[in-house]
Amino acid sequence: MSFQLRRATAADLAFARDLTCRNMLRYYIQYDLLWQDDAFDVAWSGRENWLLIRDDVSLGFLSLSRDSRALYIRELQLAEAFQGQGAGSWAIDQVIEMARHEKRTALRLTVFENNPAKNLYQRKGLQLHGKDECFLRMQLDLSTPVL
Template sequence: MITYQPTADLHVSAEITYKNMRSYYEHYSVNWEQSKIQAQIVDLENWDILYNSSIVGAIRLAFDNNECYIRDIQVSDKFQNKGIGASALAECERLAIKTGVNLLRLRVFKISPAYQLYTRNGFVIDKEEDRFFYLSRQISNQEI
């Protein structure tokens, strides 16, 4: 069963992100450390993703006017391809609707397989840069 809870330990959350993103950082020669991730996420809305009561991932959101920026959906490697990412994306939408926003935005590395998850779920490319796609999707402002 997939559930969510507010993040209590940002160190654990940052570690999941670091492990998941390390190959992208190496691919693009980005010097990034777990401590830098933790410093970046402290001011975000952080949620743990739990699978059968164990923390297996993280959701990070930032809100601005009528937008919710999905800063991260991270699922530990051995728990990927189990529908957890799609469920987490639906949870992001639920949280966004709860706060009254009507647009989801995110940025994803072009080489990330998560890009397919986002496009399957209705996100469209707003712009692209050398490394990233910037995507968005309108959401209904009705409770789900």
């Protein structure tokens, strides 16, 4: 069966928070950052959130935001058991299509500089557009017409 996106609800918050903490805690520890459940919850409430599903099983989620130009992937989290099966690539394709449909000029995201997910983002055409202390800022330019 294929992957699907389902709009997340408040009932999905605990799943998303726990998954993000499990996936990201090693980076938070490495870079001496403080994980805060409350901060995640506040961010969740201000974003557009989607569950990534296959066969009625939640594999992970997407969290999106926008400004006047760009669509931002704020979170793309997959449970470890489902990584490497094409779900992340499929999810990025869906977000690229959303951005194009909305006529956004760019898709942007931030990733820890040593997170292997950056390789997936590069394969999907996102390019390095800046670096902060421990993060890479990546962007896919959508303003160039596709031939």
